[in-house]
Amino acid sequence: xxxxxxxxxxxxxxxxxxxxxxxxxxxxxxxxxxxxxxxxxxxxxxxxxxxxxxxxxxxxxxxxxxxxxxxxxxxxxxxxxxxxxxxxxxxxxxxxxxxxxxxxxxxxxxxxxxxxxxxxxxxxxxxxxxxxxxxxxxxxxxxxxxxxxxxxxxxxxxxxxxxxxxxxxxxxxxxxxxxxxxxxxxxxxxxxxxxxxxxxxxxxxxxxxxxxxxxxxxxxxxxxxxxxxxxxxxxxxxxxxxxxxxxxxxxxxxxxxxxxxxxxxxxxxxxxxxxxxxxxxxxxxxxxxxxxxxxxxxxxxxxxxxxxxxxxxxxxxxxxxxxxxxxxxxxxxxxxxxxxxxxxxxxxxxxxxxxxxxxxxxxxxxxxxxxxxxxxxxxxxxxxxxxxxxxxxxxxxxxxxxxxxxxxxxx
Amino acid sequence: xxxxxxxxxxxxxxxxxxxxxxxxxxxxxxxxxxxxxxxxxxxxxxxxxxxxxxxxxxxxxxxxxxxxxxxxxxxxxxxxxxxxxxxxxxxxxxxxxxxxxxxxxxxxxxxxxxxxxxxxxxxxxxxxxxxxxxxxxxxxxxxxxxxxxxxxxxxxxxxxxxxxxxxxxxxxxxxxxxxxxxxxxxxxxxxxxxxxxxxxxxxxxxxxxxxxxxxxxxxxxxxxxxxxxxxxxxxxxxxxxxxxxxxxxxxxxxxxxxxxxxxxxxxxxxxxxxxxxxxxxxxxxxxxxxxxxxxxxxxxxxxxxxxxxxxxxxxxxxxxxxxxxxxxxxxxxxxxxxxxxxxxxxxxxxxxxxxxxxxxxxxxxxxxxxxxxxx
Ligand SMILES: Cc1cc2nc3c(=O)[nH]c(=O)nc-3n(C[C@H](O)[C@H](O)[C@H](O)COP(=O)(O)OP(=O)(O)OC[C@H]3O[C@@H](n4cnc5c(N)ncnc54)[C@H](O)[C@@H]3O)c2cc1C
Numbered sequence: 001x002x003x004x005x006x007x008x009x010x011x012x013x014x015x016x017x018x019x020x021x022x023x024x025x026x027x028x029x030x031x032x033x034x035x036x037x038x039x040x041x042x043x044x045x046x047x048x049x050x051x052x053x054x055x056x057x058x059x060x061x062x063x064x065x066x067x068x069x070x071x072x073x074x075x076x077x078x079x080x081x082x083x084x085x086x087x088x089x090x091x092x093x094x095x096x097x098x099x100x101x102x103x104x105x106x107x108x109x110x111x112x113x114x115x116x117x118x119x120x121x122x123x124x125x126x127x128x129x130x131x132x133x134x135x136x137x138x139x140x141x142x143x144x145x146x147x148x149x150x151x152x153x154x155x156x157x158x159x160x161x162x163x164x165x166x167x168x169x170x171x172x173x174x175x176x177x178x179x180x181x182x183x184x185x186x187x188x189x190x191x192x193x194x195x196x197x198x199x200x201x202x203x204x205x206x207x208x209x210x211x212x213x214x215x216x217x218x219x220x221x222x223x224x225x226x227x228x229x230x231x232x233x234x235x236x237x238x239x240x241x242x243x244x245x246x247x248x249x250x251x252x253x254x255x256x257x258x259x260x261x262x263x264x265x266x267x268x269x270x271x272x273x274x275x276x277x278x279x280x281x282x283x284x285x286x287x288x289x290x291x292x293x294x295x296x297x298x299x300x301x302x303x304x305x306x307x308x309x310x311x312x313x314x315x316x317x318x319x320x321x322x323x324x325x326x327x328x329x330x331x332x333x334x335x336x337x338x339x340x341x342x343x344x345x346x347x348x349x350x351x352x353x354x355x356x357x358x359x360x361x362x363x364x365x366x367x368x369x370x371x372x373x374x375x376x377x378x379x380x381x382x383x384x385x386x387x388x389x390x391x392x393x394x395x396x397x398x399x400x401x402x403x404x405x406x407x408x409x410x411x
Numbered sequence: 412x413x414x415x416x417x418x419x420x421x422x423x424x425x426x427x428x429x430x431x432x433x434x435x436x437x438x439x440x441x442x443x444x445x446x447x448x449x450x451x452x453x454x455x456x457x458x459x460x461x462x463x464x465x466x467x468x469x470x471x472x473x474x475x476x477x478x479x480x481x482x483x484x485x486x487x488x489x490x491x492x493x494x495x496x497x498x499x500x501x502x503x504x505x506x507x508x509x510x511x512x513x514x515x516x517x518x519x520x521x522x523x524x525x526x527x528x529x530x531x532x533x534x535x536x537x538x539x540x541x542x543x544x545x546x547x548x549x550x551x552x553x554x555x556x557x558x559x560x561x562x563x564x565x566x567x568x569x570x571x572x573x574x575x576x577x578x579x580x581x582x583x584x585x586x587x588x589x590x591x592x593x594x595x596x597x598x599x600x601x602x603x604x605x606x607x608x609x610x611x612x613x614x615x616x617x618x619x620x621x622x623x624x625x626x627x628x629x630x631x632x633x634x635x636x637x638x639x640x641x642x643x644x645x646x647x648x649x650x651x652x653x654x655x656x657x658x659x660x661x662x663x664x665x666x667x668x669x670x671x672x673x674x675x676x677x678x679x680x681x682x683x684x685x686x687x688x689x690x691x692x693x694x695x696x697x698x699x700x701x702x703x704x705x706x707x708x709x710x711x712x713x714x715x716x717x718x719x720x721x722x723x724x725x726x727x728x729x730x731x732x733x734x735x736x737x738x739x740x741x742x743x744x745x746x747x748x749x750x751x752x753x754x755x756x757x758x759x760x761x762x763x764x765x766x767x768x769x770x771x772x773x774x775x776x777x778x779x780x781x782x783x784x785x786x
Contacts, residue, residue, distance in 0.1 A: 007416070282782065297785045299775070306774035309781065310722050314697030317704045321696075324417045326425030326496075327703060337693055397686045405665050405688060407679030 055128030073123030101132030192243030274375035343386035350380030424493030435504035485535035502655030516540035543569035575618035593634035612762035643720035650727035725773035731760035
């Protein structure tokens with residue numbers, strides 16, 4: 001069989017080699033602090049400093065934003081982000097802190113902002129020097145996102161913004177926010193507009209950021225209150241009243257189905273990190289005794305572990321099959337399953353880990369007898385953040401049923 | 412050895428899959444299938460063997476029965492991922508034919524090597540075959556065969572032989588002294604009696620086959636290694652068939668959910684219908700990805716073939732049950748009737764779910780590979 005047609009392009013080969021060499025020499029060392037499970041629970045400046053330094057180094061090495069044009073701080077490469085992601089994953093590097101910037105803000109700004117704004121914002125976004133956050137959800141607008149009420153009122157070539165955003169991840173560190181708001185109350189969808197807003201510089205001057213505490217006891221998301229914040233019209237993306245269309249670009253990329261790949265990194269394995277994978281589950285089962293034997297020998301548990309390995313493998317192979325044209329019938333059928341499956345598999349791995357741990361599952365962070373330092377109950381609880389954020393699992397199933405299967409739109 | 416990124420699924424594989432889908436759409440509608448196999452609804456009827464031998468002959472002439480036969484024996488020698496693509500379409504059409512049975516024999520024969528050249532050539536020329544390796548308990552392990560070879564003749568019974576009344580040859584596993592040997596036996600050889608089973612599935616036939624002093628020469632004196640090497644292909648292809656059939660079940664149910672109105676909406680509007688249909692799709696995609704991964708491993712990464720094939724068949728067996736249940740449930744009363752075509756797929760899937768091991772069976776073996784056996 002001819003393999004060559006499906007191997008990397010010469011550019012990709014060379015780039016992969018570059019990533020490998022660089023990572024071998026420059027993979028960051030152990031953090032001095034316990035890292036959270038994901039960027040959504042970064043709580044302290046020390047954690048952020050470590051992670052920001054890593055993102056900056058990876059950006060300087062050309063592994064972030066590689067497929068964006070050089071003019072906006074990218075690498076002008078072709079289909080190379082995927083390669084960088086694979087290599088960072090293989091090297092088990094730490095995660096990148098500016099997730100919302102990289103995954104959502106960058107493609108949105110790239111497709112909808114004026115050149116001047118892109119050229120100004122994107123380089124510092126890619127390097128991680130500017131952290132970004134996403135101001136979409138509100139107390140009255142979650143799954144039904146188009147009902148947001150935060151309002152911008154025109155004042156000459158400025159806008160006055162008032163409103164209340166919630167669950168705003170990373171707002172406590174963010175320089176910039178992508179902001180979906182209303183400029184017209186008489187049309188639900190056509191009354192929406194989209195802005196990028198510098199929030200850090202406006203703290204105490206129209207913007208208040210207050211932490212919300214998660215069920216785990218961690219912080220990481222916030223409420224953000226706008227009181228007469230004045231914003232220049234040049235920060236508006238696309239036309240007035242086109243906010244919903246712009247938000248679709250954001251959501252498409254957030255759900256992994258956009259054309260610009262999100263830079264993503266490794267899943268570090270170190271003393272201070274924990275990964276929710278079936279291999280950690282197997283380690284746990286091997287080290288947990290049940291009736292005097294390792295839990296791993298229990299036939300029921302073996303079956304449950306195999307079920308999860310099968311689902312985990314299926315998800316990984318979906319990504320690979322999505323690139324083989326002859327093996328799919330609908331262009332976004334596999335991509336749109338990604339977030340839903342990843343979050344539900346992680347949740348089920350966590351649930352099974354607690355069952356395996358049995359009585360020890362009662363032990364939490366800070367207890368020296370807790371399996372994996374108490375991170376299993378932590379990651380299990382955090383998995384609910386993932387099945388809720390970025391469109392709940394129920395909403396994802398609506399989208400798949402409607403866009404892919406063509407079923408009638410549910411309310 | 413590593414797997415190529417595209418599963419070894421090249422352009423010719425895509426062409427084969429597309430033309431198979433088109434062939435069945437043009438020549439073999441579900442309506443035709445129903446008329447052919449479901450004329451009689453008597454529950455205690457003896458299983459028939461209803462199929463369109465002339466249409467099958469067209470497939471043979473297209474070369475599809477020889478896709479897996481090595482080129483050295485006159486076949487097309489296509490990779491397993493290409494063969495899986497073809498089988499997926501056969502499953503989607505639920506086409507009654509001895510393709511899967513014959514492919515299974517091909518992979519065992521190919522694993523035997525030079526001694527099986529003659530048998531493989533016969534298949535390349537259009538003969539069909541089925542494996543006769545399983546005992547009365549349905550233990551999917553040829554080491555437990557009830558057939559014995561003594562002084563050059565076979566005696567005993569082989570069970571769960573697929574499409575037995577459609578095939579020309581049997582590849583029989585028989586105990587010969589300490590070993591399990593394999594024999595290539597014409598179905599009409601003196602002393603062979605085909606005893607049809609009454610089975611649930613209307614799209615296949617199955618039999619147990621009695622051997623009474625059947626004269627036979629082994630094609631392989633020590634058959635278990637060849638069987639062991641071939642079984643991942645057998646599991647993978649059946650999983651491909653299930654996946655194709657599940658795609659038909661999903662599409663048919665989606666069409667119905669769009670057409671049928673209740674409470675002023677089409678059924679698909681309601682999430683109690685919509686979400687499980689999405690879950691069927693997700694399960695299809697998982698199984699399908701695992702099928703092509705297993706197929707690719709068979710050709711490119713043989714050390715991993717068994718593990719990946721267990722994953723594919725475990726996933727597909729569960730899919731068979733899940734897709735069938737949801738399809739019937741979401742058709743309501745009509746889905747429960749003989750008149751509605753769904754029952755054909757429900758029954759085919761039930762048969763496929765169990766054949767060559769169901770989900771728990773494959774996961775138990777996979778666990779032995781992944782975690783090590785329990786002492
Ligand atoms: C960890 C975390 C981080 C987040 N980060 C951000 C962020 O950075 N920026 C931001 O803007 N938002 C963020 N969010 C908010 C997130 O997008 C919303 O929580 C989510 O969209 C759900 O909205 P809601 O919480 O209002 O729940 P609701 O919409 O009120 O939903 C409640 C329940 O009802 C179900 N439901 C609602 N509508 C339907 C329907 N049509 N069909 C079926 N079921 C339905 C939901 O699935 C859910 O189970 C974050 C959330 C979490 C948990």
